[in-house]
Amino acid sequence: MIIQLIISGLAIGSVYSLVALAHSLIWSGVRAVNFAQGEVFMAAAFVALTALSEGDRLPALPFWAAVLVGVIAASLIGLVIYNIAIRPTSKKGFLYALGACIGFSTLLQSSAILVWGSTGEQFPAQISMVPFRIGSVLIVPMDLFIMGISLAAMVILYLFLSKTRLGTAMRAAAQNREVAGLMGISHRLTDSLTFMVASSLAGLAGILLAPKFFVTPQMGSSISSKGFTAAVLGGFGSIPGAVLGGLLLGILENISAGLISSSYKDAISFLIMVIIIMFKPEGLLGVKGGRKA
């Protein structure tokens, strides 16, 4: 029973990891928080769905191309959010950045309602949802697919950050903005890039999770709080922490839903967040004594 709950919690956990990773990248790189992350997630799912289905003039794209279109759309939204909401308000104070981000999330949500309607649509599943059995554990192929793609995205992110010139520049700016600036690394470039990479991760998470749930304009708000909880759990700003926090949150949520009651599932996530913030604010893998969120 427990093993079953852990296995099925891992799939949604890996999606939480991607969203938490987006938060951690932005916090460690730009010292900002994108409170519209959930809406980026939602918009990517809708764009991919539109690309996947037969349009008036546009032909239906294959799945991989649709994913690519959705991810690119998400990264562009991230770019716009950084340059309009975060950058101009960063000197005025956190409150303004927060307000502007929330303005953006309202904007994305209401635009989605305008374009796609408020009822939501079904995202066609690419992989079978029919579970198969290994021993006494049921495994859904779709879940394996979600985990595999998330893992691949994390590996690509790692390679990008460690092996490429741009990735190195981003890490340098994350470590010390002033010195990175002196070395000729443009803040605006690295910050914009960080937002684009982070938003594309959040967008990918949205597309991966879309077949499991209905795609609705409101789907972002619950994932947004889950992403924050996962990031806080692992240590806000820590990259490995985000991955661990997401997986752990997925498992904990599934276990509590299975053993206690599924109607209080969302409250569990909030409670985890409050407990971690109160008793271990640096998170599981955060650096103690470092800059805190």
Next chain:
Amino acid sequence: MKAKYQENFVTHIPPFILLGIIAMVPLLFRDPYLMHILVLGGIYIILAIGMNIITGYCGQINLGMAGFFAVGAYTSALLTTRLSMSFWLALPIAALVAAVAGIVVGVPALKVRGGVYLVLITTSFAGIVQVILNQWVSLTKGPMGIVGIPAPAIGKLVIYDRLHWFYLTYVMVAVIVFLAIRLVGSRIGRCFIALRESETSAQSIGISPAFYKVLAFVCSAVLAGIAGAIYAHYMTTISPDAFGFNLSVLALIMIVVGGIGSIPGSIVGGVALAIFPEWLRALGSYQSVAYAVGIILAIVFLPKGLFMMGVDAAQLFKKWFTASEETGKKEAS
């Protein structure tokens, strides 16, 4: 003595001029729908003042106002419908329960340094409140909400008419505005501001951050609870989805748009955010998109808030006026 008098004059007059202008509206327009918007605006003013005390004056970002609002609304609604208590008794009890909620949030919030975690902890509180309202069906009737919340009565007069509600709400708003001005001008208010500016230096002159931060949370929770109770009795039905994250966001946007750390700013922000969506109603389905764009533009381009913008514009105007008067005098001589 005279300086003290002038200072009082300056801080007390603008909010009451603003309230006076609003109070004159029913003399000119008798539209019940306009009355409805303005009653909501009055409730928003109370909420915005609460938000401003904690966020504008004390510098603690609170995105859990919907939680306190819901606690006030449900307490008053349950007391009046289940125990058939009078509104005038239920209102202070609602405020008291909200105050307890303020302590419940304020104490853990003390552990937190910095904005992001405070945002997360307060939103979690509001989220937990909403989950409880939805799931504790035996008490709150869950998503169906509470219906038939009785109207308050003054003597034999039952407040049912929109116009009566308008005057009742704005009398309460005026009392709260007066108390809030006294509060922020008092020793307590100055301690809040000192904490906002620098916690370390406030501590070094003997201000206890723990006490004053929790006190600020309690003040804002009480005001949100009162606003919630008025809302419940005015709407007569309440359900959990009225108290979602959007309401907390609305409280934040009201003070950012109206003016952070300013009581008249709260009045402007509260009324503006009640009227603004109605004003955009002509746009039809584009209403909410235009609303969001308006909010973003206001936050990015009007950092001081609408009220201070008005004050700045008036001062500029005065400067021009006096300058032209002086040049006029010079030319005459």
